[in-house]
Amino acid sequence: MSDGGRLQAAIAAFDRDGVFGEDEYLALKRAVAGVGRVDPQLLDGFVGLFFERHLLDDARRAELLAMAPDELLRAVRHRFKQVVAGDGDAHQAWHALSAHVRDALRALTGPSRAGFPTAIAGPNGFSSVAVEEAVGAVWAELGRRPTMQEAAQELFARYVRGSTPDPPGTTGSREFPSVLVARLDAQRLARGMLELLSDDEKRLLRAQLDGESVDGWAQLNGVSRATAYRMLSRVKALCRLSFDDRTRHTQLAVLDALRGQL
Amino acid sequence: MHWTAWAVEHRGADAREVHVLVTAGVSADEPRAPVMLNLLVDRSGSMKGAPLAAAVEAAAQFVELARPDDFLGLVLFDGVAEQRVPVSLMDAKGKRAMSDALKGIQTGRGTALHQAITLGLKGLQRTLVPGRRPQMLVLTDGEPSVGPDGLDAFQELGLQLSKANVSVHALGLAKHYVAEILDAITQPSGNAFEHVDGPEGLGEAMGGLCARLFGHAASEVTVRVQPQGLAAITCRHGFPTALEQDALVVTIGDVSKGLARRVLLSGTALADGEWSVLLHGSGRERNDLRHQRVEFELVAEDSARGRLVLGVSHELDLVSAETAAWLSLARKDLERAEEQLEDAEGHLRAIVGLAPEGVPVRRHLERLGDLRMAVERGEGDIPLLIRRAQSARAGTNVSQVIPLQVYRQRK
Numbered sequence: 001m002s003d004g005g006r007l008q009a010a011i012a013a014f015d016r017d018g019v020f021g022e023d024e025y026l027a028l029k030r031a032v033a034g035v036g037r038v039d040p041q042l043l044d045g046f047v048g049l050f051f052e053r054h055l056l057d058d059a060r061r062a063e064l065l066a067m068a069p070d071e072l073l074r075a076v077r078h079r080f081k082q083v084v085a086g087d088g089d090a091h092q093a094w095h096a097l098s099a100h101v102r103d104a105l106r107a108l109t110g111p112s113r114a115g116f117p118t119a120i121a122g123p124n125g126f127s128s129v130a131v132e133e134a135v136g137a138v139w140a141e142l143g144r145r146p147t148m149q150e151a152a153q154e155l156f157a158r159y160v161r162g163s164t165p166d167p168p169g170t171t172g173s174r175e176f177p178s179v180l181v182a183r184l185d186a187q188r189l190a191r192g193m194l195e196l197l198s199d200d201e202k203r204l205l206r207a208q209l210d211g212e213s214v215d216g217w218a219q220l221n222g223v224s225r226a227t228a229y230r231m232l233s234r235v236k237a238l239c240r241l242s243f244d245d246r247t248r249h250t251q252l253a254v255l256d257a258l259r260g261q262l
Numbered sequence: 263m264h265w266t267a268w269a270v271e272h273r274g275a276d277a278r279e280v281h282v283l284v285t286a287g288v289s290a291d292e293p294r295a296p297v298m299l300n301l302l303v304d305r306s307g308s309m310k311g312a313p314l315a316a317a318v319e320a321a322a323q324f325v326e327l328a329r330p331d332d333f334l335g336l337v338l339f340d341g342v343a344e345q346r347v348p349v350s351l352m353d354a355k356g357k358r359a360m361s362d363a364l365k366g367i368q369t370g371r372g373t374a375l376h377q378a379i380t381l382g383l384k385g386l387q388r389t390l391v392p393g394r395r396p397q398m399l400v401l402t403d404g405e406p407s408v409g410p411d412g413l414d415a416f417q418e419l420g421l422q423l424s425k426a427n428v429s430v431h432a433l434g435l436a437k438h439y440v441a442e443i444l445d446a447i448t449q450p451s452g453n454a455f456e457h458v459d460g461p462e463g464l465g466e467a468m469g470g471l472c473a474r475l476f477g478h479a480a481s482e483v484t485v486r487v488q489p490q491g492l493a494a495i496t497c498r499h500g501f502p503t504a505l506e507q508d509a510l511v512v513t514i515g516d517v518s519k520g521l522a523r524r525v526l527l528s529g530t531a532l533a534d535g536e537w538s539v540l541l542h543g544s545g546r547e548r549n550d551l552r553h554q555r556v557e558f559e560l561v562a563e564d565s566a567r568g569r570l571v572l573g574v575s576h577e578l579d580l581v582s583a584e585t586a587a588w589l590s591l592a593r594k595d596l597e598r599a600e601e602q603l604e605d606a607e608g609h610l611r612a613i614v615g616l617a618p619e620g621v622p623v624r625r626h627l628e629r630l631g632d633l634r635m636a637v638e639r640g641e642g643d644i645p646l647l648i649r650r651a652q653s654a655r656a657g658t659n660v661s662q663v664i665p666l667q668v669y670r671q672r673k
Contacts, residue, residue, distance in 0.1 A: 103566065104565070104566065107561075107562045107564055107565030107566065107568070108562070108565065109560075109561075109562055112559055113557050113559060114266055114557065114559060118264075118289055127619060128566035128619055129566045129567050129570055129619050129620075131566070132561075132565055132566045132567055133266075133567070136559075189617075192617055195624070196623055196624045196627060230631075230635070233631065233634075233635075234627065234628070234631050237627065237630075237631060237634075238614075238627060240611075241607075241610060241611050241614040241615075241627075242614055244611055244614075244615065
C-alpha cells in the first residue's frame with residue numbers, strides 16, 4: 001500500500017472507531033517526514049498540534065477523507081508545513097497550553113471554587129498546578145465541564161494573548177488518541193530528566209546512549225575518571241528513579257525522546 | 263494575601279489518609295513592607311580572610327538594597343559583642359555609617375553568640391517603628407565559645423525572641439557552626455537557617471535572604487484548622503503550633519512576595535464517614551490584621567495539585583530520613599544509615615514518579631547521591647554534608663526553599 005493509502009486507512013479508522021494506534025501514528029509520521037525541516041525534538045509536538053487542528057475536528061477530517069490517497073498525502077503535507085511555519089511562538093504556546101489543559105481535564109473531578117489564579121505561567125513555562133486551577137475556574141464559570149478547546153481558548157485569551165493563533169475547529173466527536181498522549185508524555189518525562197542534569201552530565205548521557213565508554217569520554221572532555229564515574233552514578237540514579245514502575249515501552253520511548261533532546 | 267487549600271484522600275490498606283496542603287502567598291506585584299533589621303556578623307578568628315570579606319560584601323548588599331524608609335543596625339561579635347551601628351534609618355547618613363562600619367572590621371578571638379543575639383534583641387527593642395516587624399539576621403561560622411553555649415540556653419533565647427515578635431534568620435558558614443543552635447533560634451519565629459559550604463556561596467545565599475527579607479509583605483500569618491470526621495490531624499511542617507479547644511493553630515510567620523509558604527496537615531478519616539476541615543487564615547498586611555475563611559478543594563491524587571500534595575508529604579519524609587541517616591553515619595552505625603538512606607531514596611523515587619511542580623528534585627538527588635557515596639565508600643566531607651542536610655531539612659520543614667531563579671534575580 002502507498003503512503004497515501006496507509007494514511008487514508010489510518011484516518012478512516014479513526015473516523016469510524018476513534019482508534020488511532022501505533023501503526024496509524026507511524027503512517028501519519030511517515031507522511032509528514034521531512035516536511036518543514038522540523039527539529040526531531042519537536043516532531044511529536046507538531047504532529048500532535050497538526051492532529052488537534054486537522055484530524056480531531058470532524059469537518060476538517062471529513063474534508064480530508066473525501067480526497068484520493070495521493071491528493072490526501074499532498075494536502076496533509078501542505079497543512080503540516082503550515083502548522084510548522086505558522087505564527088511560531090503563538091502556536092507553540094497554544095500547543096503547550098493545550099497539553100496542560102488536556103491533563104487538567106483528565107484529572108479534574110469538578111469545578112473549582114477558588115477562582116482564576118493570577119498567572120498560569122512561571123519562568124519555566126506553564127505551571128500545571130495553575131493551569132489546573134484555572135481550568136477548574138472555567139468549569140465553575142460555565143457551570144459544566146468545558147471541552148478541551150473551550151478551556152484552552154479561554155485560558156489562551158485570558159493569560160497568553162487576546163485571541164488564539166488560528167482558531168481551531170469547533171466540532172470534535174473523537175478523543176485525542178492515547179498514542180499521541182503517550183508520545184508527548186515521554187517527551188515531557190525526558191525534558192524533566194534533562195532539567196535535573198548538569199551540562200556535563202547531559203553530555204555524558206549522550207555519550208552513553210551513543211555507546212561510548214566512560215573512560216574515553218572522560219579523557220576526551222578533560223574530566224578525571226573519578227568525576228566521570230561520579231557523574232555517571234548520578235545519571236544512573238536519576239534513570240533508575242525515573243524509570244521505576246514504567247513499562248518497557250515507555251522506557252524505550254523516553255530513551256528515544258532523550259536522544260532527540262540531547 | 264491569597265490562600266489555597268487542596269486536599270487529597272488516599273485509601274491505605276486499612277484506613278483513609280487525608281492530606282491537606284494550605285498555601286499562603288503574596289503576589290510578586292504587591293508593595294513590600296519597610297524593613298527593620300539588626301544584622302549580626304561574626305568576626306571571630308576563624309572568619310579571618312575570605313570568609314570575613316565575603317560576609318562584608320554580603321552585608322553591603324543589604325545596605326545597598328535598603329530604601330530610605332528601612333531601618334538597619336549592625337552588631338559585630340567575637341568574644342565580646344558590640345552594637346557597632348544602632349538600628350537607624352537608612353537615609354544617606356545611615357547608609358554611610360553602615361558602609362564605614364563594614365569597611366573597618368578586624369577579627370578577634372572567641373564567639374559570644376548568645377551575648378550577640380541578646381544585644382541584637384535589645385537594639386531592636388530600643389526603637390519603636392510603628393507597623394514594623396523587627397528582624398534579626400545572624401551570620402556565623404563557629405560554635406559559641408564565650409558565655410552560654412548549651413542548646414537549652416539557645417532554645418530559651420529563641421522562644422524569648424519569638425515572644426518579643428522578632429523574626430530571626432541565620433546563615434551558617436562552612437562546617438564548624440552548630441546547626442542545632444541556629445535551628446533553635448530561627449525555628450520559633452517560623453524560619454530556617456541557611457547553610458553555605460564556603461565564602462564563595464555566601465553571595466548567592468544572601469541573595470535568597472534579601473529576596474525574603476526585602477520582599478516581606480505579610481506577617482503574623484497563621485492558619486486555624488478544625489477537623490470534622492477525622493480521628494486526628496497533624497501539622498507535618500515544623501511551624502510552631504498550638505491547640506485551642508477543638509482547633510489546631512499553626513503559626514507560619516512571614517510571607518514574602520512571590521515566595522508562597524505551605525503547611526501540610528495529615529490525618530486519618532473515621533471509618534466510612536464524611537470528613538471535612540474548616541480552615542481560617544489570618545495575617546497582618548500593611549498593618550491590618552485580616553481574617554479569611556479558606557475553602558478547601560478535594561483534588562484527585564493524579565492531578566497536578568494532588569501530585570504536589572503527595573510530593574510535599576514525601577519530601578518532608580525524605581529530609582527527615584536523610585538527616586537521620588547522616589547522624590547514624592556520624593555515630594558509625596552503618597547498617598542503620600543504609601536503612602535510612604534507602605528510606606530516603608524510596609521517598610525520592612516517589613517524588614520523581616509524581617513529578618510535582620516546584621519540589622527541588624535536583625537538590626534532593628544531589629544530596630542523596632553524596633549520602634550514598636559517604637555510606638558506601640566513606641567519601642565526602644561528612645561534617646559539612648551533615649550541615650547541608652540539616653539546613654535542607656530545616657528549610658523544607660518551614661517550606662522555605664527559595665527557587666534558584668529568585669536567588670539570581672535578587673542578587
